[in-house]
Amino acid sequence: MLFHSTRGNDSDRKFADIVMQGLASDGGLFMPDAWPQIDIEKFKKSDSFIDVAKQIVPLFTASSYSKEETLQILENTWHDFEDKQFAAIKKVDSKLLILELFHGPTASFKDFGLQLAAAFFNDILEKEDKTAIVLGATSGDTGSAAIDACKKYARIKSFILLPNGNMSEVQRRQMTTVDQPNVFTLRVNGTFDDCQDIVKSAFRDRDFMYDGQYLLAVNSINWVRIIGQICYYFYSYAQLKDEHSKLNFSVPTGNFGNVFACYSALKMGLPLEKIIVAVNENDILYRFFKDNQYARKIVEETISPSMDISIASNFERLIYDFYCERDSKVCNGLFSDFPSSSISLNKDVWQKSKSLFMSARVNDAETLKTMTEVFNDFQYILDPHTAVAFKAAQKLQGSVDGPIIVLATAHPAKFPKTLETVGLTASNIPKSLSNVMDKQEFSFSCEADQTAIINYIKEKNL
Numbered sequence: 001m002l003f004h005s006t007r008g009n010d011s012d013r014k015f016a017d018i019v020m021q022g023l024a025s026d027g028g029l030f031m032p033d034a035w036p037q038i039d040i041e042k043f044k045k046s047d048s049f050i051d052v053a054k055q056i057v058p059l060f061t062a063s064s065y066s067k068e069e070t071l072q073i074l075e076n077t078w079h080d081f082e083d084k085q086f087a088a089i090k091k092v093d094s095k096l097l098i099l100e101l102f103h104g105p106t107a108s109f110k111d112f113g114l115q116l117a118a119a120f121f122n123d124i125l126e127k128e129d130k131t132a133i134v135l136g137a138t139s140g141d142t143g144s145a146a147i148d149a150c151k152k153y154a155r156i157k158s159f160i161l162l163p164n165g166n167m168s169e170v171q172r173r174q175m176t177t178v179d180q181p182n183v184f185t186l187r188v189n190g191t192f193d194d195c196q197d198i199v200k201s202a203f204r205d206r207d208f209m210y211d212g213q214y215l216l217a218v219n220s221i222n223w224v225r226i227i228g229q230i231c232y233y234f235y236s237y238a239q240l241k242d243e244h245s246k247l248n249f250s251v252p253t254g255n256f257g258n259v260f261a262c263y264s265a266l267k268m269g270l271p272l273e274k275i276i277v278a279v280n281e282n283d284i285l286y287r288f289f290k291d292n293q294y295a296r297k298i299v300e301e302t303i304s305p306s307m308d309i310s311i312a313s314n315f316e317r318l319i320y321d322f323y324c325e326r327d328s329k330v331c332n333g334l335f336s337d338f339p340s341s342s343i344s345l346n347k348d349v350w351q352k353s354k355s356l357f358m359s360a361r362v363n364d365a366e367t368l369k370t371m372t373e374v375f376n377d378f379q380y381i382l383d384p385h386t387a388v389a390f391k392a393a394q395k396l397q398g399s400v401d402g403p404i405i406v407l408a409t410a411h412p413a414k415f416p417k418t419l420e421t422v423g424l425t426a427s428n429i430p431k432s433l434s435n436v437m438d439k440q441e442f443s444f445s446c447e448a449d450q451t452a453i454i455n456y457i458k459e460k461n462l
């Protein structure tokens with residue numbers, strides 16, 4: 001199976017190429033040429049996450065890897081999970097279940113996608129005898145998951161820009177305390193958007209690279225991250241087996257990567273009723289599902305910082321596949337002026353949303369209240385991102401058949417200050433988080449200055 005861009009001018013690409021390239025050359029996002037189909041009955045016999053992954057991942061890698069080669073890579077892909085089950089479902093009450101995705105080494109669901117990405121990055125680099133630079137900006141969890149996933153591969157040097165702002169001290173320390181010769185954190189005196197702009201223009205100029213060296217994108221537009229996430233949706237089904245014929249998921253959303261993985265699982269054959277798109281006050285997706293207006297707004301800082309975005313990059317994939325029915329000309333037209341002008345779809349096309357999607361917006365006050373209530377009722381501590389999805393599920397459960405699986409995307413111990421405001425303290429703190437508090441921090445501090453940052457990368461890219 002090959003891959004092509006949502007905008008129609010980059011096609012017939014192999015898996016290994018799109019993994020290393022990230023964004024398509026026409027500015028679109030890569031999509032598989034067809035949705036591979038799986039026999040859902042098979043998953044009733046799967047009793048581990050890896051078992052499920054071994055049936056999913058090879059379907060997407062076949063243009064570059066034999067099945068045996070892929071299975072070999074998967075043996076060592078996901079590592080350092082504190083829960084042997086990787087992604088266990090906890091039953092909080094009869095209608096709301098929690099899928100715990102935070103048992104990986106950096107305590108967020110991003111370990112699932114980024115460990116898979118890093119395993120393939122490294123394998124491709126070894127085959128081609130090349131090296132790579134990972135360059136990214138982070139508002140919280142992406143940076144730590146990318147650093148952790150790549151640090152054991154000497155061919156990859158990671159440079160991660162950390163803006164001032166509202167990431168927690170634990171989150172920052174997860175990155176700055178990694179003492180490895182191929183890991184570089186830059187504390188930038190600027191906003192997340194400043195950092196993103198610098199990363200984007202660095203991707204254009206590339207003057208700090210060697211010939212043949214790769215520059216890798218680790219943000220959620222990389223298709224390989226989506227594959228890693230598709231696996232846990234099927235694994236949810238494997239865990240519930242015959243208990244429920246159809247599933248509903250509530251997903252806390254920023255860049256729409258995790259929701260798109262859920263949608264992909266549906267297209268591949270997962271029996272699924274509704275997907276709840278849960279957002280904080282950065283509500284571009286909520287406004288789209290409510291009013292058919294996909295319009296950029298200034299980012300607001302919330303207590304769920306990993307969902308603080310102004311546009312949801314992966315949403316283009318849904319527009320292309322679900323609404324435009326894979327017509328890349330139409331998709332290209334819709335995005336040609338975005339985000340300077342907003343997108344609204346033809347009314348009849350937009351109506352299709354209701355068959356599958358629901359959306360709710362949850363503000364900080366509601367998020368905190370939900371954290372308190374869920375602790376009081378069930379002695380379960382939610383992180384603020386998960387609380388957004390939990391509240392969204394509560395708001396909408398009256399119009400949904402059957403139970404809703406809420407995705408728990410981060411461990412609450414990543415956000416001790418937020419917990420403190422409602423009088424909670426995380427228990428069972430993962431070792432990976434407690435460790436960082438007394439380690440020495442290493443990082444380069446600088447202004448949001450393109451030249452200074454590029455010079456630093458040049459100096460370290462020896």
Ligand SMILES: *Cc1c(COP(=O)(O)O)cnc(C)c1O
Pocket residue numbers: 108109110140141142220252253254255256257258259306307385386409410
């Ligand atoms: C990244 C992140 C999200 C948002 O995920 P998307 O795939 O960007 O929608 C939600 N919760 C947490 C904890 C995250 O780190």
